[in-house]
Amino acid sequence: MARSALLNVMVQAAFKAGKSLARDFGEVQNLQVSLKGPGDYVSQADRKAEKLIRDELLKARPTYGFLGEESEEIKGTDGAHRWIVDPLDGTTNFLHGIPFFASSIALERNGEIVAAVVLNPATDELYTAEKGGGAFLNDRRLRVAARKExxxxxxxxxxxxxxxxxxxxxxxxxxxxxxxxxxxxxxxxxxxxxxxxxxxxxxxxxxxxxxxxxxxxxxxxxxxxxxxxxxxxxxxxxxxxxxxxxxxxxxxxxxxxxxxxxxxxx
Ligand code: IPD
Ligand code: CA
Ligand code: CA
Ligand code: CA
Known part of the structure; x- marks a missing residue:
């Protein structure tokens, strides 16, 4: 499985966030947590992970736009490309010690998603895809289930x-x-x-x-x-x-x- 340079940047960003999330998951009781709305929590872990991902992605491609859940959208001077990032998807699980959460990073080009990374740092499962190149779980090529009914x-x-x-x-x-x-x-x-x-x-x-x-x-x-x-x-x-x-x-x-x-x- 050959990854493009851009997908490698996304994987590195996800691993950086993943390390930070894994550390915070180990001491979740010490995190500052606030409410965005009823039943809708956000923590320091979400914000830290977003900053790590944003810094890494914008260092590699400073002109791209950036849409992340926990910060102001950056429009970017390159009108064609935009990163779309959820630094911690599954915050409720995370805060309850349930190891089902992920960092999610997508790259959009002219309104079409062309590259994707989803990392669950609690299980070390890294999902990647590039348009036309297949989807992978770590090194294994993925295929949807065949059941018809x-x-x-x-x-x-x-x-x-x-x-x-x-x-x-x-x-x-x-x-x-x-x-x-x-x-x-x-x-x-x-x-x-x-x-x-x-x-x-x-x-x-x-x-x-x-x-x-x-x-x-x-x-x-x-x-x-x-x-x-x-x-x-x-x-x-x-x-x-x-x-x-x-x-x-x-x-x-x-x-x-x-x-x-x-x-x-x-
Ligand atoms: C949530 C999760 C959840 C979905 C919610 C999302 P968050 O994201 O994806 O499965 O049901 O609608 O908001 O807030 O944990 O990143
Ligand atoms: Ca949220
Ligand atoms: Ca989410
Ligand atoms: Ca989130």
Missing amino acids: LSDSVIACGVPHLGRGNHGKFLIELRHVMGEAAGIRRMGAASLDLAYVAAGRFDGYWERDLSAWDMAAGILLVREAGGFVSDLDGGNAMLDAGNVVCGNEYVRKALFEVLHRPVPTR
Whole structure:
């Protein structure tokens, strides 16, 4: 597996953040934590990781734009390129000592995601992809699962935050999917949910009310592993719409249809 120079920069940035996150994960009780909104926590660990990633990426490509969850967007003088970064995806897991969290780094070129890195430093799992070059977990090439029926499929989802998103709509969708799928999971880190679809661990995944940094890298991982990704209108505007549905060709389509079933009248 040959990585481009740019992907290597992204991997190095993720490893720097990963080291810092792993240290902080070991003494999570000492971290300063604040609330952004109900049930929506941010810690020193998130901010430190973002600074490490931002410094590394902007040192390598000073003209690129930078969109990260924890800092002001930098527009960049190069209008074509933008980094999209979630320094710590799965903050709630992290703060509860649950080793399911990641740093997620994507590179967008002319509005298209062309390179992706997702690193879970707690499990040493590094997911990488470049457009046209396949997706990898460490050195292993990834392929989405082959199951065709929802009744054989494990489907991941996200539950809207306290005070955010449409809880009623989510419950209707969940009820419909529960009636069809072999199993449902809510793991709590969108970038890894997508990476798990790429790795064939989950057959499908959907979530609403996401931000671009939650999804950008994971979307490329799924596509480069042979999967299909759309927004919940069936288009390709996931980052703007803030929602996503994916799987292999069959599961994405079946899941999309179930999610659009009419609401039961009683
Ligand atoms: C969250 C995670 C979670 C998803 C939330 C996100 P954060 O990101 O990806 O799985 O359900 O909507 O906000 O805040 O931990 O980076
Ligand atoms: Ca957050
Ligand atoms: Ca996130
Ligand atoms: Ca985050």
